[in-house]
Amino acid sequence: MGRPKIARKSTNIDMTAMCDVAFLLLSFFILTTKFKPAEAITVVTPNSVSSKPAPEKDFVLVTIDKDGKVFFSMDDENKKAFIAESINNTKNLGLNVNAFKKAGFIGAPFSQLSQFLAIPEDQRKGAALPGIPCKDSANNEMVEWFRLVKSAYGGQKVNLLLKGDNSSKYPAFKNVVAALKKNELFKFQMVTNPESAPTGSELYKKQMSGEKSN
């Protein structure tokens, strides 16, 4: 079996190497992608045209879930310890300061706070928790929480964030805002999902002409 002598050059390129690279990159991205951890409180945030990213540090986050339950969280552990101590001093609850420091969020009235902290972190699920009471102005514990935040931060800059669920009713929001006002905290931010300005609207024209929106 003789082979033909003319060496014909093939136009086929060996795709194997490229395929290898592609899948190597693919597996790298799949493995390094940090999936959002399952959140203890499920909240679907509304959309807005705001293009400012939400602050990731020095924040105090108030979450309102779809049933109107209010949860409180903040990132600075030192300030949290300060808050836990001042709660212990003023209300004599005997809280475990370390557990308070490590808690991802707070979702119980002051009277049940120590029981709340006794629940293991991974078993605190928003749906089963009572939330912080702020249903009416007479028993609005958020006022107390914001007062603590204010004293913990002193004059420092704090980012107040409010994260509400699409279908939560307005009164919950109103009561949180009322608590903010009582503490003379007049500036806060609402966490939303980004959305582009509708074509043809005034903001759209502004953005197109290169003007910066806030």
Next chain:
Amino acid sequence: MAEMDTSGGGGHKKGPGVKKAKKLSTRVDLTPMVDLGFLLITFFIFTTTMSQPTALNLYLPKDTDKPEEQNKAKESGAFTILLGKDNHVFYYEGILDNSNASTNFKSANFGSGDDGIRSAILKKKSSTNPQDFVVVIKPSDDCEYKNVVDILDEMAINVVKRYALVDISDIEVQLINATEASAPK
């Protein structure tokens, strides 16, 4: 790499009458696989960076009981938006009283069409002196948080400089309840 050796060892000759079976190429075209791979890579690159939440700023006014410290709004420039349940929006211009309730009190929706709240805001905005124009937002207890954010967003979209969140009055709640049934979605 992507081929397999199918020559079957040695290459010893078969008998003179035996015809050699045609060898099929085992070479696989990997182009679609590479395409798919890169498509997925692009997908993952985009999805990992784009889900950053944003924040919408809201400045609250200071509550004051003294009338001289309160902000005055001219009647001609006032535009009040009421938020009802099931995504209903109602609006009126100036002051609402018994004499004009039937004609001044109108309903709208969150759409961008002709009966949407956006066109109503723009209409009012274009017909008012910019210095007097102020939007008053009154969410009722039945409306959802989403509606509040949507209407605040509408202020940003339409570049309304002055707006305020105000508590709703009983008369307005009654008017909403009365008109809700016939209001467009």
